[in-house]
Every structure is written in structure tokens, then in C-alpha cells.
Amino acid sequence: MQSYLEFEKPLAEIEGKAEELRAMGRANKEMDVEKEAKALDKKAEQLLKDLYKDLSPWRKCQVARHPNRPHCKDYIEALFTEYTPLAGDRNFADDHSVMGGLARLDGRPVMVIGHEKGNDTNSRIERNFGMARPEGYRKAIRLMDLADRFNVPVVTLVDTPGAYPGKGAEERGQSEAIARSTEKCLQLGVPLVSVIIGEGGSGGAVAFATANRVAMLEHSVYSVISPEGCASILWKDAEKMREAAEALRLTAQDLHKLGVIDRIIAEPMGGAQRGASAAIKAVGECIDDMITKLASLSRDEVRRERRKKFLNIGSKGLAA
Amino acid sequence: MNWISNYVRPKINSLFSRREVPENLWSKCEECGTMLFHRELAENLNVCTNCDHHMGITPRDRFHALFDEGVFVEVPVPAPISDPLQFRDQKKYPERLKMAQRGTGEAEAMLVAEGEMGRTPIVAAAQNFGFMAGSMGMYVGNAIIAAAERAVKLKRPLILFSAAGGARMQEGILSLMQMPRTTVAVEMLKEAGLPYIVVLTHPTTGGVTASYAMLGDVHIAEPNALICFAGPRVIEQTIREKLPEGFQRAEYLLDHGMLDRVTHRRDMKVELVSILRMLMGMSPPVMGDLPSPGAMGAETSDEKTKT
Ligand SMILES: [Zn+2]
Numbered sequence: 001m002q003s004y005l006e007f008e009k010p011l012a013e014i015e016g017k018a019e020e021l022r023a024m025g026r027a028n029k030e031m032d033v034e035k036e037a038k039a040l041d042k043k044a045e046q047l048l049k050d051l052y053k054d055l056s057p058w059r060k061c062q063v064a065r066h067p068n069r070p071h072c073k074d075y076i077e078a079l080f081t082e083y084t085p086l087a088g089d090r091n092f093a094d095d096h097s098v099m100g101g102l103a104r105l106d107g108r109p110v111m112v113i114g115h116e117k118g119n120d121t122n123s124r125i126e127r128n129f130g131m132a133r134p135e136g137y138r139k140a141i142r143l144m145d146l147a148d149r150f151n152v153p154v155v156t157l158v159d160t161p162g163a164y165p166g167k168g169a170e171e172r173g174q175s176e177a178i179a180r181s182t183e184k185c186l187q188l189g190v191p192l193v194s195v196i197i198g199e200g201g202s203g204g205a206v207a208f209a210t211a212n213r214v215a216m217l218e219h220s221v222y223s224v225i226s227p228e229g230c231a232s233i234l235w236k237d238a239e240k241m242r243e244a245a246e247a248l249r250l251t252a253q254d255l256h257k258l259g260v261i262d263r264i265i266a267e268p269m270g271g272a273q274r275g276a277s278a279a280i281k282a283v284g285e286c287i288d289d290m291i292t293k294l295a296s297l298s299r300d301e302v303r304r305e306r307r308k309k310f311l312n313i314g315s316k317g318l319a320a
Numbered sequence: 321m322n323w324i325s326n327y328v329r330p331k332i333n334s335l336f337s338r339r340e341v342p343e344n345l346w347s348k349c350e351e352c353g354t355m356l357f358h359r360e361l362a363e364n365l366n367v368c369t370n371c372d373h374h375m376g377i378t379p380r381d382r383f384h385a386l387f388d389e390g391v392f393v394e395v396p397v398p399a400p401i402s403d404p405l406q407f408r409d410q411k412k413y414p415e416r417l418k419m420a421q422r423g424t425g426e427a428e429a430m431l432v433a434e435g436e437m438g439r440t441p442i443v444a445a446a447q448n449f450g451f452m453a454g455s456m457g458m459y460v461g462n463a464i465i466a467a468a469e470r471a472v473k474l475k476r477p478l479i480l481f482s483a484a485g486g487a488r489m490q491e492g493i494l495s496l497m498q499m500p501r502t503t504v505a506v507e508m509l510k511e512a513g514l515p516y517i518v519v520l521t522h523p524t525t526g527g528v529t530a531s532y533a534m535l536g537d538v539h540i541a542e543p544n545a546l547i548c549f550a551g552p553r554v555i556e557q558t559i560r561e562k563l564p565e566g567f568q569r570a571e572y573l574l575d576h577g578m579l580d581r582v583t584h585r586r587d588m589k590v591e592l593v594s595i596l597r598m599l600m601g602m603s604p605p606v607m608g609d610l611p612s613p614g615a616m617g618a619e620t621s622d623e624k625t626k627t
Pocket of ligand 1: 349350351352353354368369370371372373
């Protein structure tokens with residue numbers, strides 16, 4: 001079942017009509033509906049193209065958050081073999097909003113770590129909607145450290161609304177955990193590559209994405225604050241999220257221009273939610289290519305390269 | 321460095337930062353309601369003389385009290401490109417910046433300086449909450465990197481006074497990128513074997529807390545400072561319950577293991593000198609008021625004799 005976003009309503013109508021026609025045709029054999037249904041299909045296809053040709057930043061936010069969009073778990077299952085989840089921060093708990101473990105990508109051992117949002121009510125609650133608590137970052141730190149000691153490259157998949165704003169999370173040092181995770185990213189002597197597959201929400205994203213190479217899916221977003229949050233602070237009106245999304249420059253295209261990300265991975269027409277396997281395949285190829293290109297660097301080089309990259313970020317604006 | 325920056329600049333800083341405080345003006349302590357004369361308040365480092373409530377203090381005033389004889393040299397900060405996103409909310413970002421510059425007389429939300437504190441050479445950086453809530457944008461990132469590079473070059477420790485509402489939203493993703501950038505600065509100090517001490521002041525929140533403010537070798541906070549990632553209001557909205565008294569305040573964080581100490585502003589300098597000299601393998605500090613070598617009499621400060 002395809003679930004439609006607000007701005008896809010006209011598309012839902014046409015596709016619904018075609019569906020209805022075909023159902024009538026099945027019930028009533030002498031009715032020839034196929035020609036008319038095909039015409040509707042064509043119309044729908046064109047409309048989808050038109051809608052996705054030039055998505056506004058706010059619409060991209062909606063696509064990035066689409067419930068049917070492939071999530072971390074889908075990528076791990078499809079792209080890696082021998083995935084062996086490793087759990088816990090050895091301190092307090094295992095955070096289920098962060099998946100991680102050893103796996104092979106095209107035969108090569110990697111440490112894969114990512115935020116998982118869940119795909120139904122139960123799993124969403126179990127995964128805390130992809131919002132990590134301190135234990136999630138500390139698990140990630142532990143796994144990155146393990147990978148570093150055994151020369152295993154690290155792959156992170158970012159998809160989080162942000163860190164969890166909860167009482168316990170604050171008490172157990174959310175800030176420190178995020179800061180240490182970013183620090184660990186910078187210390188690694190192995191290649192670290194990151195793909196933002198959906199939402200890159202503020203500090204929770206940075207803690208995983210301080211990488212040698214950062215790629216973004218075409219319709220994913222990466223921002224210092226959610227458009228709703230920004231609107232309520234700067235516009236004093238959470239309903240101004242469209243304006244905020246515009247102003248924040250959170251799309252993959254703008255971030256590439258700003259030099260914050262390195263690559264944009266094309267999505268199937270109508271977004272990754274309409275062609276999960278194609279999107280997953282493209283992400284896999286991109287990860288493989290990014291790691292391969294970094295593989296020849298020494299431990300020291302890979303660390304210096306990462307640092308230099310971040311020190312240089314911000315040297316060009318949008319106009320450049 | 322030429323003669324001007326070496327010799328004249330410290331003097332200039334010393335003379336002009338000692339702003340005339342009008343004697344007939346008073347303000348009310350927001351904590352206990354006591355009326356305090358501005359002069360009295362300034363002499364007490366903006367701490368209420370009645371209830372010890374720590375009010376905000378500008379980086380310049382703080383440095384004046386921190387550095388010996390109030391003498392320090394500003395460390396230049398490379399200017400970032402202005403308004404990289406061409407950001408506009410209800411106002412244009414450059415207009416907001418100009419307003420903040422007029423209001424504070426400062427270029428941006430962080431001041432970096434070098435000098436001596438208790439005869440101990442240091443580099444210090446202080447965030448200015450009065451400048452767009454001290455928010456961390458590219459300038460603040462550049463300032464911290466400049467501070468770390470200067471400290472490494474001079475082989476001095478870095479003391480950083482944090483105060484911020486978080487990231488500078490008007491710089492969007494580039495403000496977020498200051499989290500890794502400032503973390504690189506902290507790494508430089510670590511690798512050079514130099515102490516990095518963070519003094520967390522009210523309030524230190526958001527991306528600032530989740531990067532350089534929580535990566536210190538030693539964390540000292542001023543009493544009752546709000547220190548958090550997510551603010552109390554956001555948390556209350558999420559969990560739909562009232563938070564306990566003192567939640568996310570300095571003493572609460574001390575209890576939860578996130579800080580080493582909570583220290584009164586009056587005692588901060590002595591404590592910093594003591595810790596740094598031990599970490600740097602220096603002799604015990606000489607307490608009291610010694611004249612600076614070679615400047616006998618000329619630089620004596622009557623204010624200092626009180627402490
Ligand atoms: Zn008071």
C-alpha cells in the first residue's frame with residue numbers, strides 16, 4: 001500500500017481512479033476499462049514527474065520522513081552479509097534506536113552503525129522513533145573504537161529527527177555523549193563514510209556524520225534544527241515551517257553547493273519510498289566507491305584528511 | 321607581532337575596558353529583588369552582593385578581572401564569509417548582526433585573548449551571551465580554532481568560558497558544522513599536551529554543550545548555571561511532566577557526574593591558576609599582590625589589593 005503525502009493528493013486521486021476502473025473491469029468482464037485505465041496511468045506518471053521535478057525544501061522534509069522510505073534496517077539487510085549486531089554501551093543499556101555491528105560489504109569487513117526509526121507502531125516505540133539516548137552514542141563510540149583497533153572501515157547511516165529530549169537522557173549526559181561521539185569520529189585512523197538516508201537531525205546526526213565522505217540521498221535533509229523548531233523560535237509561529245525550511249538550506253542540493261556534503265545519490269522517480277530496492281542499491285554502490293577511494297590512505301592521512309575537510313567547511317557560501 | 325600590538329595594545333585594552341560605571345544607576349537582582357548599585361555590582365563581578373546570584377558578565381569585563389592588572393592582548397579571529405545562506409526570517413540576518421554589534425560594541429559572540437593570569441601565561445576565550453544569545457556560528461568556530469592554534473603555538477593552556485543558547489540558526493548547517501570544527505580545535509590541544517579547561521556559565525545549551533563545552537580536561541561551572549542539550553521547556557513538552565527543582569543546573573550536573581566543580585566567580589581565578597600550574601608542572605602560585613617584574617610601581621592596581 002502506497003501512502004501519500006499531503007502534496008501528493010492529486011496523484012492519489014488519479015491512481016485511485018485507475019485502481020477503481022480496473023476493479024470494475026474485473027467484476028464486469030464485458031467492460032473494456034484497460035484503455036481508460038492506461039490513460040490514467042500515463043497521466044499519473046506525468047504528474048509524479050512534475051511533482052518531484054522541483055520539490056520545495058518543505059516537501060523534501062516530508063519525503064525524507066516518509067514512513068515507507070527504506071530505513072537503516074532495510075539497508076543493512078539488503079546490502080551487507082554476515083551482519084552481526086553488537087549491543088550495549090557497557091555502561092547502562094543497549095539503545096535500540098541505534099543499530100550497529102560487524103558486517104561485510106561486497107566481501108569487505110566493515111562496522112556499520114545507523115539510526116533506525118522503525119516501521120510500525122511497535123517497532124517505532126522500540127526504536128524511539130530513531131531518537132538516540134546517550135547510550136546510543138556511547139554504543140557507537142564503542143563500536144567505532146573496536147573498528148579502529150582492527151582496521152575495519154566504518155559506515156554510518158544517518159536517519160534521525162535528533163537526540164531524544166528526555167529527562168533521563170539529559171541526566172545521563174546527552175551532551176557529553178554526542179560530543180564524545182563526534183570526537184571519536186575525528187580520531188579514527190580508518191575510513192569513515194556516512195550516508196544521510198532520511199533525516200539528518202542536528203547534533204544526533206553530526207555525532208555519526210563527522211566523516212571523511214558524506215553522501216546524501218537526493219531527497220534527504222540535513223539541518224541544525226527542524227523547520228518546525230526554527231519557525232517557532234525565529235518566526236514565533238510553528239506554522240511557518242515552509243519559510244523556515246526554505247531559509248535553512250537543508251536540501252542535499254544546497255548542502256552540496258555549500259561544500260558540506262560530498263555526493264548526492266539519485267533516488268527513483270517519486271522518491272526512495274517508491275523504489276526501495278533501487279535506492280538501496282545506489283546507496284550500496286556509493287558506500288563501496290567511497291571506501292575504495294579512501295582505502296589507500298594511511299591511518300594518519302585518513303585522520304588528517306577528515307580534520308582538514310571540516311576545518312575548511314564554510315569557506316564558501318551559496319553564491320560561490 | 322610589532323611594537324604596537326605588543327606594547328600599546330595591552331595598555332589600550334587595560335584603559336578602555338575599565339569603563340566608567342555610573343554611580344547613580346542601580347539594578348534589581350532578578351533572584352532576590354535586592355537593589356544593587358551598578359558600581360557595587362561591577363566590583364563584585366556582577367554577582368549579587370546579597371544572594372550570590374551570578375548575573376551575566378561580558379567577556380571584556382571577565383578578562384579584565386581574570387588577567388593580571390587587567391592586561392590582555394586580543395587574539396585575532398579570521399572573519400568568516402558573511403551571511404553565507406542569505407538567511408532571512410522576519411529580519412535579515414545582517415540586520416540582526418548589526419543590531420548585536422551596536423548593542424554590545426563587539427564584533428561577534430566570542431572574544432579571545434592571551435596574557436597572564438596569576439603570573440601564569442594562558443590563552444582564554446569567552447562567549448558573549450549578550451551577542452545574539454552567544455550563539456555558535458562560523459565566527460565562534462573560527463574563534464575557538466584561533467584560540468587553540470594560538471595556545472599550541474605559545475605552548476599555553478586554554479581556558480574557555482562558555483555561554484550560549486546553542487547554534488546560530490541563521491547560519492543553518494554551517495552553524496551545525498561548528499560542532500566538528502571546534503572538536504578539531506580541542507584535539508589540537510590534546511595532541512600538544514596542553515590543558516583545556518572549560519568554565520560553563522549560565523546558560524550553556526544545545527550544540528555548544530554537545531561539543532567543545534563538554535570536552536574539557538576539567539569542567540568547572542558557575543553556581544546555578546543552566547547546562548543542557550535540550551532545554552527544560554522542550555523536555556517538559558516531550559514527556560508532559562514537570563521537571564524537578566534545579567534540573568539541569570550546575571549543582572545537578574555535578575551530582576550526575578558531568579562536572580568536576582561548581583565554583584563561585586570570586587574564587588574562579590585562584591582555582592584556575594592552581595589547577596593549571598599543577599597540570600603544567602609549575603611552582604605553586606604566589607598569592608597576594610606582587611609587582612610585575614620590570615614594571616615596579618607603574619602597574620600597581622589598587623583594586624587588586626582587596627582580593
Ligand atoms: Zn540577589
